[in-house]
Amino acid sequence: MQTLPDWMAAVKFDQQGLVPVIAQDELTGRILMVAWANREALLETARSGHAVYFSRSRQRLWRKGESSGHTQIVKEIRLDCDGDVVLLIVSQIGDIACHTGRQSCFYRQLKQIDGTMQWQSVDPVLKDPDDIYK
């Protein structure tokens, strides 16, 4: 691990050493996804200009797009008032952030259908995941 820069001190990582990171599309303003970063991931994001997360399931750095090719070029890094959420404004390569082949992971909307509230998929699949991760 490299020496941490001063700006990192303003970021409040949780007890697992992680902070939630929101990726927002710079063009459409859509929220693409939410993932997690540890200090190393956030440092690499800032230095490389590409979004790097920490995969909790795989317990390792996750360079977004490493298998899909759908990298995220970071345009802005922002921090919220209490320092515990990071926002990345990104250019989403391929226009697909979600592993389901959709632009955004937030493709389900709560709607009244036949008298009951249900989650409805409201965004199209732009590319078959089998074609993304082959």
Next chain:
Amino acid sequence: MQTLPDWMAAVKFDQQGLVPVIAQDELTGRILMVAWANREALLETARSGHAVYFSRSRQRLWRKGESSGHTQIVKEIRLDCDGDVVLLIVSQIGDIACHTGRQSCFYRQLKQIDGTMQWQSVDPVLKDPDDIYK
């Protein structure tokens, strides 16, 4: 606690019974804030059409705007692909979501200043917090 509706089962609450909730402005697309909800808060949000969170510091329901008047009218409720983050598209009353008197809590941007990376406040204070919480 009331009986939980079926749609709630798709939401993955953490071990503390909480899920992170992003509030996004319906007009500007700006991310206003990130807070937490428990089942009760999310249920009240869906039923009332106003954003209700769970305050971790005060350990109670937080009806956004209860002291500031800056309520959030919920236009859409969305859920991400793995069900562990909720997105509210809202109309922000007063155009101020942050307790600092700014539109958004994400007012700090990482910038190169005099050769070093620093967090810079890039958004204006729209109203003095002393005037909001008097």
